[in-house]
Amino acid sequence: xxxxxxxxxxxxxxYIAVAAVLVALPFAVDATLGRTWxxxxxxxxLFVMLALGLNIVVGYAGLLDLGYIAFFAVGAYxxxxxxxxxxxxxWSFLALLPIxxxxxAFFGVLLGAPTLRLRGDYLAIVTLGFGExxxxxxxxxxxxxxxxxxxxxITLIDPLHIxxxxxxxxxxxxxxxxxxxxxxYFVFLACAAAAIFISVRLEDSRIGRAWVAIREDELAAAAMxxxxxxxxxxxxxxxxxxxxxxxxxxxxxxxxxxxESFALLDSIMVLCMVVLGGMGNVIGVALGAVLLxxxxxxxxxxxxxxxxxxxTVYIDPSDLRMLLFGAALVLMMxxxxxxxxxxxxxxxxxxxxxxxxxxxxxxVPR
Amino acid sequence: MxxxxxxxxxxxxxxxxxxxxxxxxxxxxxxxIGANGAGKTTTLKALxxxxxxxxxxxxxxxxxxxGKPAHELVQLGLALVPEGRGVFGRLTIEENLxxxxxxxxxxxxxxxxxxxxxxxxxLKERRRQPAGxxxxxxxxxxxxxxxxxxxxxxxxLDEPSMGLxxxxxxxxxxxxxxxxxxxxxxxLVEQNAKLALExxxxxxxxxSGEIALADDASALLVNPQVRRAYLGE
Numbered sequence: 001x002x003x004x005x006x007x008x009x010x011x012x013x014x015y016i017a018v019a020a021v022l023v024a025l026p027f028a029v030d031a032t033l034g035r036t037w038x039x040x041x042x043x044x045x046l047f048v049m050l051a052l053g054l055n056i057v058v059g060y061a062g063l064l065d066l067g068y069i070a071f072f073a074v075g076a077y078x079x080x081x082x083x084x085x086x087x088x089x090x091w092s093f094l095a096l097l098p099i100x101x102x103x104x105a106f107f108g109v110l111l112g113a114p115t116l117r118l119r120g121d122y123l124a125i126v127t128l129g130f131g132e133x134x135x136x137x138x139x140x141x142x143x144x145x146x147x148x149x150x151x152x153x154i155t156l157i158d159p160l161h162i163x164x165x166x167x168x169x170x171x172x173x174x175x176x177x178x179x180x181x182x183x184x185y186f187v188f189l190a191c192a193a194a195a196i197f198i199s200v201r202l203e204d205s206r207i208g209r210a211w212v213a214i215r216e217d218e219l220a221a222a223a224m225x226x227x228x229x230x231x232x233x234x235x236x237x238x239x240x241x242x243x244x245x246x247x248x249x250x251x252x253x254x255x256x257x258x259x260e261s262f263a264l265l266d267s268i269m270v271l272c273m274v275v276l277g278g279m280g281n282v283i284g285v286a287l288g289a290v291l292l293x294x295x296x297x298x299x300x301x302x303x304x305x306x307x308x309x310x311x312t313v314y315i316d317p318s319d320l321r322m323l324l325f326g327a328a329l330v331l332m333m334x335x336x337x338x339x340x341x342x343x344x345x346x347x348x349x350x351x352x353x354x355x356x357x358x359x360x361x362x363x364v365p366r
Numbered sequence: 367m368x369x370x371x372x373x374x375x376x377x378x379x380x381x382x383x384x385x386x387x388x389x390x391x392x393x394x395x396x397x398x399i400g401a402n403g404a405g406k407t408t409t410l411k412a413l414x415x416x417x418x419x420x421x422x423x424x425x426x427x428x429x430x431x432x433g434k435p436a437h438e439l440v441q442l443g444l445a446l447v448p449e450g451r452g453v454f455g456r457l458t459i460e461e462n463l464x465x466x467x468x469x470x471x472x473x474x475x476x477x478x479x480x481x482x483x484x485x486x487x488x489l490k491e492r493r494r495q496p497a498g499x500x501x502x503x504x505x506x507x508x509x510x511x512x513x514x515x516x517x518x519x520x521x522x523l524d525e526p527s528m529g530l531x532x533x534x535x536x537x538x539x540x541x542x543x544x545x546x547x548x549x550x551x552x553x554l555v556e557q558n559a560k561l562a563l564e565x566x567x568x569x570x571x572x573x574s575g576e577i578a579l580a581d582d583a584s585a586l587l588v589n590p591q592v593r594r595a596y597l598g599e
Contacts, residue, residue: 213465217455220454
């Protein structure tokens with residue numbers, strides 16, 4: 001890996017190879033595992049965006065947010081309301097994605113402002129409540145005026161259109177059949193790549209360092225001259241933006257959304273992706289998102305496998321699925337507590353000796 | 367440099383500072399001593415902009431800074447070394463120092479790294495280590511060095527000797543003198559009254575939120591009241 005960093009020529013080759021693999025991936029998956037798995041791949045890319053957004057709040061700024069899925073919901077509903085028969089408005093996604101991002105950012109600040117003084121468990125509880133409030137609002141905003149259509153959700157949401165072509169249909173591009181899930185894959189891939197790029201740049205910026213300082217010691221950060229209020233609000237807003245864009249894409253991809261898609265469990269799932277992948281490390285978090293999307297799906301094969309190996313299905317795969325998933329999480333945390341691919345700072349923390357390295361004058365902590 | 371008039375600060379519903387007057391002149395080294403819970407740290411936090419005063423005025427360099435937030439004050443050259451050091455434990459020493467220069471946009475920051483390393487050679491040896499692996503005394507030095515990175519005119523130090531071994535305390539005070547010799551004005555909050563008074567030119571004694579005594583440090587050192595209450599005689 002280190003040789004890769006030093007040699008710019010090798011690095012370009014490496015990037016081109018990665019890009020080629022990513023472009024070929026949906027076709028290879030389609031040919032081997034089937035179309036369902038291309039769809040799972042699409043969802044995984046959405047979760048990459050979500051996890052990277054939450055990573056800004058939790059990983060960089062150290063603000064534990066248990067209601068993150070609310071921003072995904074806000075983005076999805078912003079898109080759905082303005083591109084569906086619900087109000088008979090059909091705006092272009094080119095306008096709607098920025099709108100969704102801005103609305104989500106607004107809600108991010110809305111959540112951030114009253115919680116500026118809170119940290120840790122207290123913040124977690126408030127954010128958890130916020131997530132539920134958003135979901136319940138969406139559930140009940142059908143009376144007296146019907147805005148969200150309540151628990152029935154919004155149907156017939158417009159698919160993405162690129163250059164006049166609907167992504168919901170199969171197209172033939174330079175002789176290759178590109179199905180809907182494939183087209184969405186490329187759009188999501190581009191967005192996820194943008195999210196990765198922005199995350200990496202943020203991490204290495206003045207703002208990124210301010211976030212880290214706040215995470216480490218908020219009072220000291222303020223004493224360094226960091227405007228802790230604004231910097232924290234910015235973390236919430238930036239994180240929410242990622243969620244808002246992913247939400248809009250999700251709405252267009254599914255064609256149907258309802259408040260049920262944005263439950264507490266989803267918030268927790270995204271948080272697991274961040275923690276499991278390696279809080280603060282962009283590639284780790286993206287990896288965590290892909291793995292945690294794919295793992296529950298892969299465990300669906302537990303039924304057929306039992307059938308094949310043992311003759312009958314002893315344990316219902318739907319029971320086994322969450323059990324194995326939970327066990328996998330526990331094992332992960334036991335053996336790689338800093339995540340699959342920890343950030344350099346976390347690695348350092350774990351590598352550092354517990355006691356301060358003994359210098360002269362054994363300082364007695366009080 | 368700093369003029370405080372009838373400063374009152376409430377902290378968590380308790381009025382910790384009950385209308386104090388305080389002055390630090392250009393280039394001075396002044397100490398604020400007193401027992402635990404006398405309101406020393408609250409005073410410093412209010413001066414540094416980390417707490418909003420209830421009433422009173424704070425003049426710094428002739429301008430009214432009462433209630434201004436810390437991030438504006440740092441840019442005006444007023445820096446605080448917080449109680450308990452507050453180093454960023456998982457960041458390296460170099461990164462900690464860089465955080466100290468957060469508000470600066472000039473190109474002389476690199477020079478100031480050298481200055482910090484000259485003042486604290488120990489930090490240079492370990493500059494790529496996480497600050498959390500330093501000993502308490504080294505962390506205190508890092509906290510001071512970090513605050514100096516903002517090029518302060520007035521440095522507020524909160525209990526720099528807290529929890530340190532006697533040899534280290536001595537070193538920290540040597541450092542404080544060296545910083546003062548560079549022309550930085552210092553206001554030092556300390557529980558170690560003897561060392562603080564020996565290092566400073568003037569001193570204030572704080573008792574339950576009020577200034578009980580204010581005098582030259584040499585006079586306070588021989589003051590029977592101070593000797594009985596703070597010097598253990």
